[in-house]
Amino acid sequence: MCACVHILQFLFSSEQGAAARQERIIPCTRSPLHPFKEMLPRATVGVLFFLGIVPSMAQESRGHISVVLLGATGDLAKKYLWQGLFQLYLDEVSNGHTFTFHGGAQAELERGRKLMYDHLKDLACPLDVLPNRCAVMKDQFLRLTDYRQLKTEEDYATLNQEIQTLLVQEGLEEAGRIFYFSVPPFAYAEIARHINSSCRPPSGAWLRVVLEKPFGHDLHSAQQLADELKTFFQEEEMYRVDHYLGKQAVAHILPFRDQNRKHLDPIWNRHHVERVEIVLKETVDVKNRTSFYEEYGAIRDVLQNHLTEVLMFLTMELPANVSNSEDVLRSKLQTFASLQDLEKNSAVLGQYEAYNSHVREELQKGQDYFSRTPTFAGVLVHLDSLRWEGVPFILTSGKVLDERVGYVRVVFKNQAYCTQHEATWDPEGSQCKPKQLIFYIGHGELNSPAVLVSRNLFKPTMPGSSWKELLDRPQERLFGQRLSDYHVYVPVAERDAYAILISRIYHGKKESFITTENLLASWQFWTPLLTTWANEVPRVYPGGQENGHLLDFEIAGGEVSFVVKETLEVMDARDRQTPDKYKTIQSRFRQSHLITAWSEELVTRLASDIETVAMSAIRRSGEFHMALSGGSSPLALFKQLALHHYGFPWRHTHLWLVDERCVPLSDPESNFGNLYEHLIRHVRVPYFNVHPMPVHLNRRLCVEEDKGPELYANEIGALVANASFDLVLLGVGTDGHTASLFPHSPVGLEGNQEVVFTESPIKPHQRMTFALPLINKAKRVWVLAMGKGKHDIVTVVSRAGNEPKKWPISGVNPTSGQIAWYVDYEALLG
Numbered sequence: 001m002c003a004c005v006h007i008l009q010f011l012f013s014s015e016q017g018a019a020a021r022q023e024r025i026i027p028c029t030r031s032p033l034h035p036f037k038e039m040l041p042r043a044t045v046g047v048l049f050f051l052g053i054v055p056s057m058a059q060e061s062r063g064h065i066s067v068v069l070l071g072a073t074g075d076l077a078k079k080y081l082w083q084g085l086f087q088l089y090l091d092e093v094s095n096g097h098t099f100t101f102h103g104g105a106q107a108e109l110e111r112g113r114k115l116m117y118d119h120l121k122d123l124a125c126p127l128d129v130l131p132n133r134c135a136v137m138k139d140q141f142l143r144l145t146d147y148r149q150l151k152t153e154e155d156y157a158t159l160n161q162e163i164q165t166l167l168v169q170e171g172l173e174e175a176g177r178i179f180y181f182s183v184p185p186f187a188y189a190e191i192a193r194h195i196n197s198s199c200r201p202p203s204g205a206w207l208r209v210v211l212e213k214p215f216g217h218d219l220h221s222a223q224q225l226a227d228e229l230k231t232f233f234q235e236e237e238m239y240r241v242d243h244y245l246g247k248q249a250v251a252h253i254l255p256f257r258d259q260n261r262k263h264l265d266p267i268w269n270r271h272h273v274e275r276v277e278i279v280l281k282e283t284v285d286v287k288n289r290t291s292f293y294e295e296y297g298a299i300r301d302v303l304q305n306h307l308t309e310v311l312m313f314l315t316m317e318l319p320a321n322v323s324n325s326e327d328v329l330r331s332k333l334q335t336f337a338s339l340q341d342l343e344k345n346s347a348v349l350g351q352y353e354a355y356n357s358h359v360r361e362e363l364q365k366g367q368d369y370f371s372r373t374p375t376f377a378g379v380l381v382h383l384d385s386l387r388w389e390g391v392p393f394i395l396t397s398g399k400v401l402d403e404r405v406g407y408v409r410v411v412f413k414n415q416a417y418c419t420q421h422e423a424t425w426d427p428e429g430s431q432c433k434p435k436q437l438i439f440y441i442g443h444g445e446l447n448s449p450a451v452l453v454s455r456n457l458f459k460p461t462m463p464g465s466s467w468k469e470l471l472d473r474p475q476e477r478l479f480g481q482r483l484s485d486y487h488v489y490v491p492v493a494e495r496d497a498y499a500i501l502i503s504r505i506y507h508g509k510k511e512s513f514i515t516t517e518n519l520l521a522s523w524q525f526w527t528p529l530l531t532t533w534a535n536e537v538p539r540v541y542p543g544g545q546e547n548g549h550l551l552d553f554e555i556a557g558g559e560v561s562f563v564v565k566e567t568l569e570v571m572d573a574r575d576r577q578t579p580d581k582y583k584t585i586q587s588r589f590r591q592s593h594l595i596t597a598w599s600e601e602l603v604t605r606l607a608s609d610i611e612t613v614a615m616s617a618i619r620r621s622g623e624f625h626m627a628l629s630g631g632s633s634p635l636a637l638f639k640q641l642a643l644h645h646y647g648f649p650w651r652h653t654h655l656w657l658v659d660e661r662c663v664p665l666s667d668p669e670s671n672f673g674n675l676y677e678h679l680i681r682h683v684r685v686p687y688f689n690v691h692p693m694p695v696h697l698n699r700r701l702c703v704e705e706d707k708g709p710e711l712y713a714n715e716i717g718a719l720v721a722n723a724s725f726d727l728v729l730l731g732v733g734t735d736g737h738t739a740s741l742f743p744h745s746p747v748g749l750e751g752n753q754e755v756v757f758t759e760s761p762i763k764p765h766q767r768m769t770f771a772l773p774l775i776n777k778a779k780r781v782w783v784l785a786m787g788k789g790k791h792d793i794v795t796v797v798s799r800a801g802n803e804p805k806k807w808p809i810s811g812v813n814p815t816s817g818q819i820a821w822y823v824d825y826e827a828l829l830g
Contacts, residue, residue, distance in 0.1 A: 062095070062096035062097050062175060063097060063098075063172065063173045063174060063175030063176075063205075064097065064098045064099070064100070064167055064170075064172040064173065064174050064175055065097050065098070065099050065100075065175050065176055065177070065178065065506075066099075066100050066102065066163050066174075066176075066177045066178070066201075067085060067088075067099065067100070067101045067102065067177075067178045067180070068102045068104055068150075068159070068177065068178065068179045068180065068199075069081060069082070069085065069101070069102070069103050069104065069180045069182060070104045070105070070150060070179060070180060070181050070182060070183050070191060071104075071105060071180075071181070071182030071183040072103030072104055072105050072112075072116050072119075072147065072182070073103070073105045073107060073112055073115040073116050073119070074105070074182055074183075076182045076212070077103075077119060077182050078119040080243075080496060080497075080498040081180065081182055081498060081502075082119050082120055082123065083122075083123060083124070083496065083498070083499065084496065084498040084499040084501070084502040085101060085502060086123045086138070086141050087126075087495075087496075087499040087502070087503070088499070088502050088503055088506055089101075089137065089140075089141050089144075090125065090126075090129065090137055091503060092503075092506065093137070093140075097175060098170075098172060099144055100144050100145075100146075100163070100166070101141070101144055101145040101146075102145075102146055102147075102148060102159065103116045103145065103146070103147045103148070104147075104148055104149070104150035104155075104159075105147075105149070105150065106149070106150075106151055107149065108149060109147065109148070109149055112147050112148075112149060113147040116147045117142075117147075120142060120145065123138055123141070125137070125138070126493060126495075127493070128493065150191075150194075152194075153193075153194045153197060153198050154198075155194075156194040156195060156197075156198040156199040157198040157199065159199055160198055160199040160200075163177075174201055174202060174204075174205040175205055175206070176201060176205045176206035176207065176208065177199075177200075177201045177205065177206075177207055177208070178208045178209075178210065178505060178506070179191075179195055179199075179207075179208070179209050179210065180210040181209065181210060181211050181212060182212055183212075185211075185214060185215070185216075185225060188211065188225065188228070188229060189228045189229070189232075192209070192228070192229055192232040192233065193232060195207075195209070195232070196232040196233070206237075206508075207233070207237045208237060208239055208505055208508070209233050209237055209238050209239065210239045210241055210505055211229075211238060211239065211240045211241065212241055213240070213241070213242065213305055214296060214300065215240055215305075215514070215519050216519075216523060217295065217296070217300065218523060218527045218530060218531075219520065219523040219524050219527040220527075222519055222520060222523045223520060223523075226516045226519065226520065230516070235515065235516060236510070238515075238516070239505050239510070239513045240513050240514035240515070240519065241501055241513065241514075242305050242306060242309050242513075242514055243497045243498055243501065244305070244306035244309060244310065244441075244497070245309055245497075245501065245512050245513070246496075246497030246498060246499075246500040246501040246504075246512070247406075247441050247442065247449065247497045248449040248491050248494065248495060248497075248500070249408075249439040249440055249441045249442070249449040249450065249451060250309075250310055250313070250408075250439065250441060251500060251512070252439070252451060252467075253310070253313040253314060253408070253439055254313055254318070254322045254328070254511075255322065255463070256439075256451060256460065256462075257318055257322075258318060258322045259460075259461045259462070259463070260458070260460050260461055261318070263457070263458040263460070267412065267457075268387070269387045269388070270386075270387060270388055270389050270390050270391050271413075272412055272413055273388075273391050273410060273411070273412055273413070274391075274411045274412060274413045274414075275391065275392045275393070275394065275411050276314060276391065276392070276393045276394065276408070276409070276410050276411070277394045277396070277407075277408070277409040277411070278307045278310050278311060278314075278393065278394065278395050278396070278408050279394075279395075279396045279397070279405070279406065279407055279408075279409070280302055280306060280307065280396075280397040280405075280406045280441070281396070281397070281398060281401040281402070281403055281404060281405050281406070282397075282398065282399050282400075282401060282404055283400065283401060283402070283403065283404045283544065284399060284400070284404075285352060285354065285355070285358065285375075285399055285400050285543075286355070286358065286375065286399055287358050287362070288362070290355075290358050290359050290362045290363060291362065291363060293373065293375070294359055294363065294371060294373050296373075297373040297374045297375070297377075298349070298374045298375055298376055298377040298397055298398060298399070299347075299374065299377050299379070299526060299529070299530060300526075300530070301397075302377075302397040303377055303379060303395050303397055303526070304522055304523070304526045305514075305522070306397075307395045307397065308395075308522050308525070308526075309514070310408055311381065311393060311395065312332045312335055312336070314393075314408065314410070315335050315383060315385075315387075315388055315393070316328075316331040316332050316334070316335040317331050317334065317335070317387075318331070319331050322511075324511075325509060325510040325511040326510075328511040329510065329511060329515055329517075329518065332518060333517055333518065333521060335383070335385075336518070336521035336522065336524075336525065337521070338383045338384050338385045338388075339381065339382075339383055339384075339525050340381070340382045340383065340384050341525075341528065342379065342381070342525070342526070342528060342529040343529075343532070343558075343559075343635075343639075344529070344532045344533065344536075345558075345559035345560065345561070345636075345639070346379055346380050346381070346529065346558070346559065346560065347377060347378065347379045347380070347529060347533065347560065348377070348378045348539070348551075348553045348560050348561065348562050349374035349376065349377050349378075349533060349536070349538035349539065350374060350375065350376035350377075350398065350538050350539040350540070350541050350550075350551055351371070351372075351373065351374055351375050351376070351538040351539070351540055351541070352375050352376070352398075352399060352400040352540075352541055352542070352543045353540055353541065353542050353543060354400075354543070355371065355373070355375055356369070356370055356371055359371050359373075372534070372535065372536065372537055372538065373538075374533070374538040375398060375399040375400065375538075376397070376398030376399070376401070376538070376539075376541065376551060377395075377396070377397060377398065378394065378395070378396045378551070378553050378560060379394075379395045379396075379529070379560075380392055380393070380394060380555060380558070380559070380560045381393040381394075381395060382558065392555055394555075398551070400541075400543035400544060401543075401544070401547065401551075402544055402545050402547060403443075403444060404443045404444065405441075405442075405443050405444030405445075406440075406441030406442055406443065406444075407438055407439065407440045407441055407444070408438065408439040408441070409436060409437075409438050409479065410436065410437040410438070411434070411435075411436055412435035412436065412437070412454075412457070413435075414431070414432065414434065414435060416431035416432050417432070418430060418431070418432035427454075427455040427456060427484065427485040428455040428456055429456070430456060431456055433454065433456050433481070433485060434454065434479075434480060434481060435454045435456055435457050436452070436453075436454050436457075436479060436481075436486075437452070437453050437454070437457065438450070438451070438452040438453075438478070438479065438486075439451055440452060440478075445476065445477075445478060446476075446478065446490075448490050448491075448494065449490065449491055449494065450470070450488055450489060450490045451467070451488075451489045452478065452483075452486040452487070452488050452489075453486060453487045454481070454485060454486055454487075455485055455486060455487060459487055460487060460489070462489050465492070466491060466492055466493075467489040467490065467491060467492065468489065468490060468491075468492050469487070469488065469489055470483070470488040470489065470490050471488075501513075539551070539562060549563060549564050550562075550564055552564065556643055556644075557639070557642065557643035557682075558639070558643070559639065559643065589798060589821040589823065590797070590798060590810075590819075590821070592818075592819045592820060592821060593818070593819075593820040593821070594820075594821045594823065595609075595820065595821070595822050595823075596822075596823050596824065596825060596828050597824065597825065598824060598825055599636070599786050599787070599824040599825075599826065600636075602786065602822055602823075602824045603636045603637050603640050604640060604644075605822070606637055606640075606782070606784065606822050607637055607640040607641050607644065607645055608645075609782075610626070610637075610641070610727065610729075611641075611645050611647070611648050613726065613727055613780065614626070614648065614649055614653060614726075614727075615649060617726040618649050618652045621721070622652065623652050623653070623654060624649065624652060624653045624654065624726050624727075625654045625656065625719070625720050625725050625726050625727075626653065626654070626655060626656065626725065626726060626727045626728075626729070627656040627657065627658045627725050627727070627728045627729070627770065627778075628655065628656070628657060628658060628675060628729050629657075629658040629659060629671075629729055629730050629731045629738075629739060630657070630658070630659055630660065630661070630671030630674065630675075630731075631671075631731045631733075633731045633784050633785070633786050633787075634729065634731065634784065635674060635678050636786075637729075637784070638674075638675065638678035638679035639678055639679075641679060641683070642678065642679050642682035642683055643682070648683070650683045650684050650685040650686075651684065651685075651686060653685055653689060654689045654690075654691065654719065654720075655675070655679075655680070655685060655689065655690050655691065656691045656716070656720075656725070657671055657672060657675070657691070657692060657693045658728060658729070658730065658739045658769065658770050658775075659671065659693075659739040659740035659767055659768065659769035659770065660672060660692070660693035660695050660740075660767065660768050660769075661695070661760075661764045661766075661767055662695050662701045662702035662764060662766035662767060662768065663695070663701065663764055664696055664701070665692055665695075665696060669764055672692040672693070691712075691715060691719075693708070693712055693755075693768050694706075694708040694711050694712055694768075695708060695768050697711075701766070702757060702766045702767075702768060704757070708757075708768060709753065709755035709756050709757060709768055710755070712755045712768070713753070713754040713755045713774075716754065716755075716774075722777070723754060723774060723777055724777045724778060724779055724817075725777070725778040725779065726778075726779050726780065727778065727779070727780045727781075727782065728770070728775055728778040728780070728781045728782075729782050729784065730775070730781060730782070730783045730784070730809070730812065731783070731784055731785065732783060732785050732790065732793060732794075732797065732809045733793070734789060734790065734792070734793050735761075735793070736793055736796070736797065736806070736807035736808060736809050736810070737808050737809070738783070738808050738809040738812060739769045739770050739775065739808075740758050740760060740767035740768070740769035741758065741769060741771075741772060741804075741808040741811075742758060742759070742760060742761060742808065743805070743806055743807065743808060744805065744806070745758065745759070745805075746805065747759075748769060748770075748771040748772055749771070749772050749804050749805065749808065749811060750772065750773065751771070751773070752773075753771055754770065754771050754773065754774040755768065755769070755770060755771065755774065756768070756769060756771050757769075772804060772808070772811050772812070775812060775814075776811075776812065776813060776814050776815050776817075777814070777815065777817075778814055778817050779814070779816075779817040779818070780814070780817055780818050780819075780820070781812055781814050781817060781818070781819045781820075782819070782820045782821075782822060783809065783812065783819070783820070783821050783822065784822045784823075785821070785822070785823045785824070785827045786823075786824040786826070786827055787824070787826055787827055788826045788827070788830060790823075790826075790827040791826065791827050791828070791829070791830040794823060794827050794828060795830075797809055797810060
């Protein structure tokens with residue numbers, strides 16, 4: 001039976017069809033694709049139009065769209081995608097396009113068809129759709145949907161031929177094709193090749209390829225996948241889905257900012273915003289998903305994509321037209337460029353207690369297997385922009401937490417003082433009540449998407465067609481306030497995120513999707529943190545309400561740390577020797593003082609010791625001269641001094657460099673650049689007390705004729721009494737080098753020159769450095785060595801004699817001063 005007859009029979013058995021029963025029914029010989037209203041009695045066409053099944057008489061056909069869902073029998077298709085495609089058909093069938101839907105998978109025809117149609121049985125209409133119309137539309141959708149096995153290039157060529165044949169038979173023009181990849185990323189390249197070679201639409205019709213995350217595992221893999229895809233598709237043809245961007249509260253962030261510019265423009269900045277929280281908490285574990293989760297973890301699964309995209313919507317500069325996809329995407333990329341680099345102490349990570357047992361069970365690991373994959377992450381993000389400088393953005397997500405909820409919470413500074421008692425504060429007039437703007441993504445206490453604005457901020461402009469004010473739950477509380485303290489808006493009708501995004505794919509709204517540049521910028525931001533934490537053990541938490549305060553974390557300067565400190569017990573299985581016991585056994589290193597502890601404790605001790613020496617030097621001579629080495633080891637020390645030593649006598653301190661790479665001072669490789677970024681810009685050291693090495697003279701780098709080493713030596717001689725520094729802080733390389741004095745090179749080990757050029761075996765090769773005789777003039781020389789990577793060289797140096805040509809660090813021996821070694825347990829014990 002053809003579809004239009006089926007529809008007519010349905011209608012004529014219904015109340016709506018009663019008026020049309022006397023009219024003659026013309027037999028239908030066309031397919032359900034064809035605009036068939038000219039074949040029907042006028043009364044029947046009126047009923048169909050009333051039900052929204054056919055376009056109005058004046059509506060012309062806008063062409064045909066073929067939708068191909070790859071992975072049509074999978075879990076995502078069952079839960080969300082088929083329903084989203086049905087919603088698209090409901091919304092758009094009366095707007096001029098015709099549709100066919102093709103489900104594709106690896107399964108053979110009969111089995112695949114059964115699996116797919118089992119999914120389609122559960123399709124449902126929104127509550128505002130009349131039951132009769134819903135039944136007709138569902139039946140029509142099913143008739144427009146078929147299943148096919150799509151494995152080989154021939155399968156795609158056959159699909160292409162059938163689409164073309166159908167269009168010729170129906171006399172329709174092709175508008176475009178949508179291919180939705182609901183398949184693992186490893187299958188992308190092969191499918192892309194088949195589509196590109198055998199199933200592209202003809203010239204004049206568009207192609208939209210929809211890709212599901214994960215889009216890589218890190219920057220390298222994301223770049224690799226992007227390079228593969230761009231050999232088959234143009235950038236404008238690819239729609240990378242982050243379903244979070246379809247969540248109604250998230251999707252409304254940019255429109256809200258745009259519609260409320262007059263209220264937000266004065267306060268949407270660092271002068272008024274105290275902090276921003278972007279949170280996704282879940283109560284479920286990852287059982288039955290451990291193979292995926294073990295590879296990705298909390299940061300890759302949620303923060304790198306969902307929460308980062310929300311961060312962009314909040315912090316990007318609003319273009320004049322937020323409906324212009326290119327302008328929005330350009331502004332997002334500019335915001336990515338302003339993100340400050342993440343350090344190890346930018347994050348706290350946790351793992352729920354039962355996770356390892358799930359991994360062992362599902363991945364068949366032994367009982368001695370322990371995963372370091374985090375299931376909880378709290379990350380502190382800062383932006384280097386005039387608008388957001390200094391504002392902490394807190395991104396948090398985790399499994400097996402106390403509640404399921406997602407929200408964005410913008411907390412505004414409250415600088416008012418109210419003389420009246422708190423009981424007299426009214427929500428709208430009092431500036432002493434908290435000021436918050438909340439995009440409530442879902443679940444939790446409200447159990448609905450919502451936008452909440454504190455009444456003492458402003459009454460927002462909201463589109464009445466899609467959002468309504470909630471007034472019937474005033475006594476409920478959220479973030480310490482009654483709902484009556486907020487203007488609260490909820491959607492007129494809740495819609496699934498995938499239905500929203502599928503509609504935006506259909507309409508070509510690229511701003512709701514992840515471009516290649518956007519994707520790579522995000523991975524570039526997150527990959528260094530993932531690398532830093534790769535071998536660290538996350539904090540174990542029991543899960544749910546039992547977590548208590550175990551996962552609470554606090555912000556101190558540019559770092560985060562857990563509020564509740566863990567007690568660590570370290571024991572050597574062979575002799576049950578703890579580091580504390582080892583410390584009492586060996587408190588000397590190369591006949592000099594040894595200080596050893598865990599790395600954090602060691603850095604804290606070192607910073608405290610430096611402050612003590614500085615105060616002593618200033619009492620003695622009125623100033624403190626300290627020379628600092630480059631490399632990664634001192635960075636934690638710089639942060640410790642900047643964030644925790646507010647009594648440090650910076651006003652009387654001179655900062656010098658022990659060595660420098662021959663690069664511009666603004667280069668990321670510059671030792672001075674790191675010193676400035678992590679210390680100098682955070683403290684009040686006088687400008688004239690900072691002494692960078694003159695590696696960049698006469699618009700060139702480290703040229704002998706410019707006499708940079710001689711200039712620096714003269715400056716030292718003029719300002720430092722007897723060229724004897726109060727403190728020289730050194731590191732030690734894995735090859736035994738210190739400062740930029742390298743093994744098997746005699747340069748700088750002896751002679752009258754105090755500052756010299758040297759050559760490093762690794763890039764950048766050319767360096768400027770203190771010579772060994774200048775180092776040995778210092779009153780104190782302290783050597784810092786941290787991490788397992790330094791264990792071998794620490795062991796070698798502990799046994800070596802005075803062999804500076806072989807091990808330059810072994811030549812450090814102050815002639816009239818003291819040397820001390822600050823070595824953490826990992827470097828000392830391995």
